[in-house]
Amino acid sequence: MNPQISSNPATLATTVAGMDAVADRVRPGVEAGPRGSRRRSALSTRNVVIYGVLSVVAIYYLIPLYVMVVTSLKGMPEIRLGNIFAPPMEITFEPWAKAWASACTGLNCDGLSRGFWNSVRITVPSTILSILIASINGYALANWRFKGGELFFTILIVGAFIPYQVMIYPIVIILREMGIYGTLTGLTIVHTIFGMPILTLLFRNYFASVPEELFxxxxxxxxxxxxxxxxxxxPMSLPIFVVALILQVTGIWNDFLFGVVYTRPDTYPMTVQLNNIVNSVQGVKEYNVNMAATILTGLVPLVIYFVSGKLFVRGIAAGAVKG
Amino acid sequence: MLMTQTRSAPVAAITEPSSVSVRDLRLSFGSVSVLSDLNLEIREGEFLVLLGPSGCGKSTLLNCIAGLLDISDGQIFIKGKNVTWEEPKDRGIGMVFQSYALYPQMTVKGNLSFGLKNAGLPRDEIERRIAQAAEILQIGPLLERRPAQLSGGQRQRVAIGRALVRDVDVFLFDEPLSNLDAKLRSELRVEIKRLHQRLANTMIYVTHDQIEALTLADRIAVMKNGVIQQLDAPQVIYNRPVNRYVAGFLGSPGMNFTDGEIALRDGAAFFTAPGMAVPLHKYRASKGTLQPGPAVFGMRPEHVALNAGADWPFSAQGPCEIVEPMGSDSLIWTQIGGQSFSVRVTSERAPQLGDIVSVGFDPINASIFDAASGERL
Known part of the structure; x- marks a missing residue:
């Protein structure tokens, strides 16, 4: 910009009068210098630190997964070479097939597939049942104040803090007396009950945030x-249902303790079977089969996270955001 | 023949059964008493406004009438029927809330029809009522939209429509305009008034906004701490408030209060304060004659004249200390006998700051309260 022009407003005004296009850009009183949104260099210290740290953390978490995937695709001779980070020279899906269909656990040699279907038959009903009951509980506690409601809620919350281990043996006896010890039904009931405190709390708080006037x-x-x-x-509470769904599916699917205590070998859930495959002491350790079996077992929660991640975040945030 | 004559006679109108009747209502939460021994009779087709500051129990009272709160004692009658134990849906009421409370996942049409579907009405009847409500409230083009796609004013119209389609005897409004901006508020206020004139339903309207109360009401009930202070026509409440609280709550700018006492001179009553002696022979005392004693003299700013001559029953001079322009009018603050005093004048006649102004008023417009109890004298 010409300093001579900007220092003389009279000249500027006459010049501008004849040139509208220039007038848009050079107006009296507007000086050269910072204007509009600030430009930031892509390589500023701030960006380098942020992206550097994020990359390091991401790699740190992804390396084990990489090793698992790579190992599961190798044959045993190649694994014995000991280069765990090297990509497979010869890709084979045999370990995956074996892990799914023919790996041996104890006497059974039908792989993880049986455990997978057991887990499905445990997870699906206990997830649906626990969410249904807990959402009705939460709704009643939040919207229909009834006598003893506060006491009921307090008892539920206290229940959330009692360590599971304390209740293992009593529940074994209860299930035995009911005649469902070792069955999938028994485990389903146990999961449903243990999901109750945290889910009820979740739903109650969500429903309490719904404006009372709507009710x-x-x-x-x-x-x-x-x-x-x-x-x-x-219909208003889809996000919180997704949160509950994720909590329950991952929690029940990944459960090991209840699975190992309340089932028999033919009703073992997938996690227990995985443990039995990986920890079996006879014969050769088949690292590729173990890796494939572990990834297979972790696949269900992973899929749930990917599918519902966005809704999950919205549900978690929903409590803090006013509708 | 005789029967019909008696019924149409004006005297009979008073004994006609009330539309809504609240008898000896008591409500307490644990040991906290919110409403006690509250009685209220609302006539058929009346527009009653419950007015008071927040926390005075006005919304609570409305919720009790709606059946959304279980009362501790007393009775509620609607249309002569004892509804004390009835569910809200069976009371013949429609309610409009401050936050609109529209069902967010339903369209406008879904919102309007929800109650009718619950009541099991036939589909063509539902359609007919929705069409009628949409016509009255001019929300026809919005029927397929969701609440999130509506502006605040449109939402409140839909909320009113939801009460309207129920075809009820009594409308309950719980601060329906408080979430709207000033312009929309005055627009919808007129619309609610028009709606009342068209439908002639009984309406109970809760607000803390005195302008809404004064413009809409047939009668206003001013409430404080769960007690109705005064229940009367807006003009009476404004001009003859029963106590100092009501006098101060209504009116903007507020009433001038001057502390002093009532004295008798040669048998004539005067209100005296330092530098002030107001003859009260024209003042209409509410209970017999005025007795000497400490009192508070109240005078609304619009009843005070500027540049008042000696022909006024009372006039005094003071400096113009503050000028508050309010558009068409201006509020002038001066001092009479050391106590600040405001005068409302049209803006063209407003004096300059520091001018000495003479003010005068007629005690016929005054409200005088007992200094201790605050009751009107």
Missing amino acids: KAARVDGAGFWGIYWKIML
Whole structure:
């Protein structure tokens, strides 16, 4: 910009009058210098530190997964060479097939597939059942104040803090007396009950954040306990249901303790079977099969995370954001 | 023949059963008493406003009438029917909330029809009522939208529509305009008034906004701490407040209060304060005659004249200390006998800062309160 022009407003005004296009850019009183949004260099210290740290952390977490995938695709002779980071020279899917269909655990040699279906038959009903009951619990506690409600809630919350180990043996006896010890039904009931405190708390807090007037309006409109639950609360609460779904699916799928205690070998869930495959002491350690079996077992929670990650974040944030 | 004559006679109108009747209502949460021994009779087709500051129990009272709160004692009648133990849906009420409370996942149409579907009405009847409500409130083009796609004013219209389609006897409004900006608020206020004139339903309206109360109400109930202070027509409440609280709550700018006492001179009553002696022979005392004693003299700023001559029953001079322009009017603050005093004048006649102004008023417009109890004298 010409300093002579900007220092003389009179000249500027006459010049500008004839040149509208210039007037847009050079206006009296606007000086050269910083203007508009600030430009940042892509290689500023700040960016280098942020992306550097993030990359290091990401690599740190991904290396074990990389080793697992690579190892599972190698044959045993190649593994014995000891280069665990080297990519496979000869890709083979045989370890995956063996892990799924023919790996031996104890007397059975039908691989992880049996455990997978056991886990599905445990996870699906206990997830649905626990979420259904807990959401109704939370709804009743948050919206329908009833006598003893506070006490009931306190007992539930205290329940969340009692260590599981304390209850293992009593539950064994209860299940035995009910005649369902060692069955998938028994384990399903145990998972449903143990999911109750945290899920009820989750739903209660979410429903309590729903404006009370909405609930009142529905009552004036003639909706009852179930009508408000199904038609008003449920459709509004998809994010929190997704959060509960993720918590329950991953929690129940990954459970080992209850699985090993409350089932028999033919009803073992996938995690218990994985442990038996990996820790079997007879014969050669088949690292590639072990790796494949571990990835297979972890696949279900992984898929759930990928599919519902966005909704999960929204659900977690929903409590803090006003609707 | 005789029967019909008696019924149409004006005297009979008073004995006509109330639309809403609250009898000896008591509500307490544990040991905290919110409402006690509250009685309220609301006439058929009346627009009653419950007015008071937040926390005075006005919304609580409305919730009790709606059946959304279980009362501790007393009875509630709607249309002559004892509804004390009835569910909200069976009371013949429609309610509009401050936060609109529209069901977010339903369209406008879904919001309007929800209550009707719950009541099991036939589909063509539902359609007819929605069309009628949409016509009255001019929300026809919005029927397929969701609440999130509506502006605040449109949302509140839909909320009113949801009460309207229920075809009820009594409308309950719980601060319906408080979430709207000033312009929309005055627009919808007019619309609610128009709606009331068209439908002639009984309406109970809760607000803390005195302008809404004064413009809409047939009668206003001013509440404080769960007690109705005064229940009367807006003009009466404004001009003859029963106590100092009501006098101070209504009116903007607020009433001038001057501390002093009532004295008798040669048998005539005067209100005296330092530098002030107001003859009260024209003042209409509410209970018999005025007795000497400490009192508070109240005078609304618009009843005070500027440049008042000696022909006014009372006039005094003071400096113009503050000028507050409010558009068409200006509020002038001066001092009479050491106590600040405001005068409302049209802006063209506003004096300059520091001018000596003479103010005068007629005690016929005054409200005088007992200094200790605050009751009107």
